[in-house]
Structure formats: structure tokens, C-alpha cells
Amino acid sequence: MSTSDLALFGGPRAVPEGLIKPWPEIRDEDKQAVMRVLDRGILWGAAGPEARTFEQEWADRLRIGYCLTSNSGTAALHMAVASVGIGPGDEVITTPFSWTSTATCILHHNAIPVFADIDPRTYNIDPQSIEERITPRTKAIIPVHLYGLAVDVDAILDIAQRHGLYVIEDCCQAHGAEYKGQHVGTFGHVAAFSLNGNKNLSAGEGGMLVTNDERIWQQAARLQQFGERRVKDGSREYNAYGMGWMYRTNEMSAAFARSQLSRLDETLHVIRENAAHLTSELDGSLTYQTPLEPPDRKHSFYRYSMLFTPERAGIDVPVEVFVQKVRAALSAEGVNVGRAEFVIPSMTLFQEQTGYGRGCPWTCQHYEGAVEYRAEDYPVALDTIKRLVSVIGLKPPNGRKLMDSYIAAFHKVFGSLDEVLEAQ
Numbered sequence: 001m002s003t004s005d006l007a008l009f010g011g012p013r014a015v016p017e018g019l020i021k022p023w024p025e026i027r028d029e030d031k032q033a034v035m036r037v038l039d040r041g042i043l044w045g046a047a048g049p050e051a052r053t054f055e056q057e058w059a060d061r062l063r064i065g066y067c068l069t070s071n072s073g074t075a076a077l078h079m080a081v082a083s084v085g086i087g088p089g090d091e092v093i094t095t096p097f098s099w100t101s102t103a104t105c106i107l108h109h110n111a112i113p114v115f116a117d118i119d120p121r122t123y124n125i126d127p128q129s130i131e132e133r134i135t136p137r138t139k140a141i142i143p144v145h146l147y148g149l150a151v152d153v154d155a156i157l158d159i160a161q162r163h164g165l166y167v168i169e170d171c172c173q174a175h176g177a178e179y180k181g182q183h184v185g186t187f188g189h190v191a192a193f194s195l196n197g198n199k200n201l202s203a204g205e206g207g208m209l210v211t212n213d214e215r216i217w218q219q220a221a222r223l224q225q226f227g228e229r230r231v232k233d234g235s236r237e238y239n240a241y242g243m244g245w246m247y248r249t250n251e252m253s254a255a256f257a258r259s260q261l262s263r264l265d266e267t268l269h270v271i272r273e274n275a276a277h278l279t280s281e282l283d284g285s286l287t288y289q290t291p292l293e294p295p296d297r298k299h300s301f302y303r304y305s306m307l308f309t310p311e312r313a314g315i316d317v318p319v320e321v322f323v324q325k326v327r328a329a330l331s332a333e334g335v336n337v338g339r340a341e342f343v344i345p346s347m348t349l350f351q352e353q354t355g356y357g358r359g360c361p362w363t364c365q366h367y368e369g370a371v372e373y374r375a376e377d378y379p380v381a382l383d384t385i386k387r388l389v390s391v392i393g394l395k396p397p398n399g400r401k402l403m404d405s406y407i408a409a410f411h412k413v414f415g416s417l418d419e420v421l422e423a424q
């Protein structure tokens with residue numbers, strides 16, 4: 001029989017039911033923005049007034065030349081890959097520790113993903129490991145600013161420059177993240193953002209591509225709309241100049257995103273305050289590490305990630321078991337915790353190399369290399385995935401009250417670790 005008041009054993013939750021407010025927060029002004037579209041009666045089109053204004057507003061915010069909206073971050077990544085001329089036979093180096101589409105966008109244009117390992121403290125792609133994976137077939141690097149922490153931009157740009165590679169930034173988790181005072185997405189040749197319902201800037205679903213290069217923007221626009229050329233005044237020729245998809249956004253999503261964008265600074269301020277409060281109250285434990293924020297970077301905390309290190313505290317329990325038990329105890333207390341399940345190369349798609357069928361693009365005659373995807377080739381990513389747990393719920397209107405209850409939950413769970421670890 002337990003003596004503690006852990007929620008795991010029937011005690012009161014540290015985080016009361018209903019305290020976590022859902023994201024995105026929908027205010028009257030958001031509803032009015034969507035109503036404005038319905039009143040106007042223009043619901044669609046690459047040249048729709050909301051989509052075009054949103055593109056301009058995002059480009060202005062980033063101080064970048066061109067922006068193109070899409071119906072997902074995955075579509076924006078695919079447009080980005082195509083826009084720099086990547087195709088059959090090319091290899092693209094990316095991280096094994098990200099969302100699936102970071103790698104599948106490469107396959108979407110018949111190229112071959114090659115994975116580099118990650119840095120154990122930032123969880124981002126390790127520049128040294130990139131360098132080790134470069135071959136004569138390498139055409140580009142896709143670094144991901146994971147959880148809202150910028151990658152080591154200077155090191156990656158340096159590698160790209162020395163080897164003549166394109167840099168496609170996956171900023172899908174990184175609205176508001178900065179490196180040396182500059183917004184991510186503005187360093188490489190082209191970048192992609194997601195606007196799905198989890199993101200710090202959300203349209204429900206959606207994406208954006210940004211670049212300073214008009215030619216890249218024009219190539220991306222072909223994919224966005226049936227292979228057509230994008231004409232600035234919005235008129236259309238209806239000729240397919242190349243392969244195209246239908247990746248346009250719609251006016252209601254764009255209007256909603258614009259409304260959310262108008263208070264992105266407020267959103268980021270709340271998220272950063274929440275993260276700082278968690279770190280100031282939870283830091284200093286040997287049992288876990290709070291997120292790193294190097295002095296040259298501004299984290300946007302899409303996720304607040306904690307790395308569990310029981311062995312540092314002399315706890316002799318396999319790390320997987322430790323994480324599973326602590327996660328269960330935190331969840332029981334009401335903390336919203338999540339975790340990544342796979343390193344991408346260990347997913348069935350990569351293990352079986354099915355692709356488009358018949359092994360394509362790996363078996364494509366244009367591909368002169370051979371890749372094998374062995375999870376053990378990414379030891380840091382494998383170790384990290386075992387240990388990393390994300391704390392979710394830092395976005396507004398959640399604030400100090402929720403963070404205090406999260407902190408109380410951590411103190412409860414880590415104050416009764418013996419019982420948590422003994423629980424079946």
C-alpha cells in the first residue's frame with residue numbers, strides 16, 4: 001500500500017482537470033477574420049486577398065524577399081526541395097530526429113535521404129556528422145530547428161559553402177526562433193514553416209515557404225499550382241511548365257493565420273515566460289536536464305523538452321523503464337507529456353525501402369549510390385529518443401498557474417521516486 005499522495009496511487013492530481021487550455025487559443029478577432037472571408041465570398045485561389053496579404057506579412061516579419069503559402073508544412077518542404085533543383089539520383093542530408101516529412105519531402109522529389117547524427121545537448125543535426133556523410137551525390141542539407149532551437153547555423157552554412165550544397169531550413173517547429181538575432185528561415189537558400197494546429201503560429205493546417213531568390217520562389221510556385229508559372233498580378237496562363245501539385249492554402253485558413261500572426265509576439269512572450277519559469281524552478285536536478293538555450297540563440301519552445309539521466313543520479317534502473325514510469329506518474333498528475341517514438345531511418349518505409357513501389361527512388365537508374373538505414377548508425381539520436389520527454393501546454397492562455405501546477409507535479413513525482421519506480 002502506498003503512503004504517498006501520488007495521483008498514480010489515487011491521490012489528488014497536481015494539475016486539476018480542465019486547467020490546461022487548448023491551443024490554438026481562438027479569440028473573437030480570429031472568428032471575425034474568418035467571417036470577413038465568408039462575407040467577402042472569395043474562398044480560394046493562390047491570388048486570394050488573405051493568402052497574398054499573409055505572404056507579404058510573413059515575408060515582412062522575416063525581412064525576406066518572397067513567401068509562398070501552402071496547405072501544409074510538408075507541402076512547403078516538398079516545394080523547397082523541388083525549388084532548388086533536387087531530383088532523381090541526388091542525396092540530401094538531414095536529421096534522423098524530426099518529424100517524418102523532413103525526410104519524406106526528399107523522397108517526394110525522387111531523391112535519397114541520408115541521415116547524419118545529432119548533437120546530444122541541442123538534439124539538432126551535428127555538423128561534424130553531416131560532413132562525414134557527404135558524397136559526390138550530395139546536393140543539399142535539410143537542418144531542422146527542432147523544438148524551436150536554431151541549429152548551429154554558421155557551421156552548417158560553412159559546410160554548405162565548402163561543398164557547394166543547398167541549405168533548406170526546416171522551420172516547421174520554429175516560428176520566432178532566432179540565431180544571432182536573426183529569424184530562422186533566412187539563412188539558407190529556402191525554408192519551410194508549418195501552420196498546423198500544434199505550432200506556435202497556427203492556421204489549423206497550412207505552411208509557408210520563404211526565400212530571397214525569385215527564381216526559387218517561381219520554381220516552388222510551379223508545385224503549388226499544377227506546374228503553372230506564378231504571375232505576380234495573380235492572373236493565370238493555365239500552362240503546366242513542369243510537374244505540379246495542388247498545394248494552395250484557402251482563404252479562411254490564411255485569414256485565421258493572419259489574425260494569429262498579429263499576436264505572435266504576445267504568444268512567444270508567454271511561451272518564453274512559461275519556459276523560463278519551469279527552468280528556474282526545475283533546473284539543477286541530476287535526474288534530468290532542462291532545455292539548453294545557447295547564448296547566441298533565442299529558443300521559441302515549440303516544445304519544452306526534458307532529457308532524463310537517471311544514471312547521473314546513481315539510479316540503477318534501465319533508462320527506458322525509468323522514463324516510462326516517470327512519464328506515467330507525470331501523466332497521472334495531469335501533466336501533458338509527449339515523446340518521439342522513432343528515429344526516422346528505423347521507420348518501416350526506410351527499412352523496407354518501398355518508396356513509390358518497386359523500391360523507387362532507391363532503385364532508380366539515376367541513383368548511383370547505395371544507402372542502408374541502420375538505427376545503430378545514429379547512436380546519439382537513438383539514445384536521445386529513449387530519454388527525451390516533451391512537456392506540452394506552454395502556449396497561451398496557459399500561464400503561471402498551469403506552470404506552477406506542473407512544477408508541483410514534478411516535485412511530487414521526483415520526491416517519491418522510489419514509489420514511482422516500484423509501481424507496476
Ligand SMILES: Cc1ncc(COP(=O)(O)O)c(C=O)c1O
Binds near residue numbers: 074075101173207
Ligand atoms: C519538423 C517538422 N517538419 C515538417 C512538419 C510537417 O508539417 P505539416 O504537419 O504542416 O505538414 C512538421 C509538423 O509536424 C514538423 O514538426
